Amino acid sequence: MDRPVDQPLAILAGGGALPLEVAEAARSAGRRVVVVGIRGEADAAIEAFGAQWVEWGQVGRLLDLLAAEHCRDLLLVGGVVRRPDFRSVASDFGTVRRLPKILAALSGGDDGLLRRVIGLLESEGLRVLSVPEVAPALVLANGPVGRRSPEAAHRADIARGLSLLVALGPFDVGQAAIVAGGRIVAIEGAEGTDALIDRYRAVRTAGRITRDAQGVLVKASKPQQDRRVDLPVIGPETVRRAADAGLAGIAAEAGQVLVVRRQETRAAADAAGLFVVGVDVGAVDGGLPR
């Protein structure tokens, strides 16, 4: 990084535990942190960092806040349930002044939306960083997180799931799938991983798939993924939900998936007898496991 860490770091916080954890990691590394929460998305717990709030689309207010705090470095962190659209562009003066830019960023469909938003922020002189740059300890490494490792049958399911996610790569969808006994049971779309796990439970309970083979949740990044936004995340809630649904374990792409509350994640996995393992997608080639 060419900018010294004694510069303040701004965190634009969406939902979930990740923004808080990233803020803690950055502060532990000795950096001053300015947290701005998106109202309706971010957890109230970020107020521990003296967070200020913006409405969806209050781009002018966000940029004013960052300027007042002398922040040039910005992280976009956390889940976003609602999607910004033209109607959510709020009416402060700084926003109205930038409206042509904002509308250009929001038009053109969902593909590349976040890339265009980053471009807009960069055109305002900000540098948008990635979580791995600021908090590398949150990145999943190769190998098991808890005591358990996947057995041979589960390793085969993991390889099949990774092959599927590689094949889905060009389509900008499918960061996760569930595979059981060699069969792909569920593929993630816009609904997210929690709903994916719930679906596995539902089809299994309804007897639509065999109960003899326990499923594995496989999670990877998209090849076109911008690491500065939207890296896949797992955490204790993912583990507990997976355990409740009857999954055998979770395999996620090493280096490209974040683990929140790692201690708690490991404890939840060990308590439930699940494996949580970082795997190398490079081991899958041409849609077939090597």
Place this chain on the structure above:
Amino acid sequence: MDRPVDQPLAILAGGGALPLEVAEAARSAGRRVVVVGIRGEADAAIEAFGAQWVEWGQVGRLLDLLAAEHCRDLLLVGGVVRRPDFRSVASDFGTVRRLPKILAALSGGDDGLLRRVIGLLESEGLRVLSVPEVAPALVLANGPVGRRSPEAAHRADIARGLSLLVALGPFDVGQAAIVAGGRIVAIEGAEGTDALIDRYRAVRTAGRITRDAQGVLVKASKPQQDRRVDLPVIGPETVRRAADAGLAGIAAEAGQVLVVRRQETRAAADAAGLFVVGVDVGAVDGGLPR
């Protein structure tokens, strides 16, 4: 067909309207029809054909019924919600006698299960036919079923959905997907098309996808699909569910998807302003629309 149509035709009926419709089509073609319903799966309406019933796994009883009726030709038709497993193999004598064969067919995972079941039935001297052979009028042809046709934006979504389904081909999953505004929103797994459509509605209602672009349901057969079992089906319920969910239309693979209650399907599509269109997957090559 090398067997004359004056031979009786047996229909082993799973759920939904398709078994009844196939039975009607075969009878209209002058063929004597023997309907056997799978209890817990088939609709009671098949009793209009004097249907007899078997439990899941009562292979011996099924074969005895077919022998008594002098049936050599058999159709397997209709949805199956539960999946047969070892525990569902019932205890009549004919079943027990064939137990080694049956267990061999049921073991080895879900992949190829139905192919192995067909092999078992063929080894008993039966010929397993496909719905297109017996009731060609049920097969979706190229072009619109109702008054509406897809507009340019929807044709692009259809092409993208077909490309996705082609890419999913090697994985024996994903007979359907929903695409909206160029974005793949939902992919079908073991949960079926109804749940897929419901998911589209849920993510749209929750604001997880833009409401500006209406989605398109795209449905195709799997490349390894045995036409004698499990061809994808659409019908008036599919259309009504799609309309309720806010979809713009349905595109399905011509020649490989069945339409039940076609008149009613067309009427439902026209009433809701949806398009229902048969499309040629051959127009998609190498994962990209030509």
